[in-house]
Amino acid sequence: MTFSLAIVGRPNVGKSTLFNRLVGKRLALVDDQPGVTRDLREGAARLGDLRFTVIDTAGLEEATDESLQGRMRKLTERAVDMADICLFMIDARAGVTPMDEVLAEILRKRAKHVILAANKGEGSAADSGVLEAYGLGLGEPIRLSAEHGEGLNDLYAQLMPLSDAYEERAEEEAPEVDVDVGEEDDDSPRPITKSKPLQIAVVGRPNAGKSTLINQIMGEERLLTGPEAGITRDAISVQIDWEDVPMRIFDTAGMRKKAKIQEKLEKLSVSDGLRAVKFAEVVVVLLDAAIPFEQQDLRIADLAEREGRAVVIAVNKWDIEDDKQDKLKMLREEFTRLLPQLRGAPLVTVSAKTGKGLDRLHAAIMKAHRVWNRRVSTAALNRWLSGMLEQHPPPAPQGKRIKLRYMTQAKTRPPGFVVMCSHPDKMPESYSRYLVNSLREDFDMPGTPIRLYMRGQS
């Protein structure tokens, strides 16, 4: 990636259409209903031989609302500050509107490089709008048709020289430095670098505080949060350095009540959650302290376990808990009872609002990631196995004792072990579970899914 390009402009001018064209696949939340809106989205873009990051800003259908307009301004400012280049898009058929003027003003003052695009430029209906665009004081507009793919050559011609400049800059930058997160001998987590950040998903029920948490981590209000009905987000990701560790955080759709489209959004958000879990190395299940371990929370935590992800449970809104000690005790009991499959997973309390506990959350994430990457040497495993066999020999179904011969770690992320044995099909579930729990304890692997495979020897 050489540079980043943010597409900004008022709602409905065609930003997402261009974004999709540049990214080449339908990443967008496909929905025509007003009120279903997105937040900043990033994608890997191609245009000819150019490769860059494209950022799409929110399209807010209800932008006539004063406060939403204010929010949009703010979001545009963020995008401008974040991106190397801004593509400011207007609708040539509609001509220049007052809202366009407002955004153009921000860009004139703030942006490093602005490319002006008059979209929906196919056909003569756009002629006067293209002319009006000159009046914005942002240079010559590119006449685009995002929908029909016209004008992309002109876009390329404007981006090319800028791209060269950024390429030179990239060469001057220092090489990437790996962040060493290993502590134990047997741990060899993959190096975490800027181009391979630690991948995290924050999942949880609507209103658990996911956006607030991510905003707090980022130290700025990049995500749109607010009480307006109908504001929602697609699953999106942001990349940041959190305490010097490069991380990419997936935020799953935060839903706001909107009776009409509620059901549809819920479906969307479930699949978003799934997508985020699949993407993540560490899944942070964010609970609301006032209503912890609801059905939805349990489902997503179980899903994360089944997908083999490292899991951290974070209990949010801890600032409004009175009796913290009792509450914590209760939470731990509930956790053990309701999520036995995640035994030992870290449970931390946080306040996304005040930022309290975020250092603990960071430490828990790093630890979970380390354990998830854990590799135990074959020698250590077999020493351990013979000890286990002495202490608690395997059962003898129908009088024939199952012999466990040898064991090795077959995989990491999450850790998976193979035990060579006689009659693998007769191994009772309870003995496997016993082995898994002991492995977990003896090799200090809390909270990560552990896979154990029994294999017969031929």
Ligand code: GDP
């Ligand atoms: P955004 O909300 O600003 O991201 O705008 P969208 O990408 O959702 O586009 C808004 C509407 O304009 C959609 O119905 C698109 O199909 C339409 N649209 C986008 N680009 C063009 C174009 O080049 N020509 C025409 N005629 N319509 C377009």
Ligand code: GDP
């Ligand atoms: P999301 O739907 O999970 O993204 O939740 P939001 O981040 O939008 O938060 C939902 C509501 O909970 C908002 O009104 C937040 O201000 C509030 N909230 C979030 N975190 C905290 C917290 O740590 N303490 C308190 N008291 N309120 C919080």
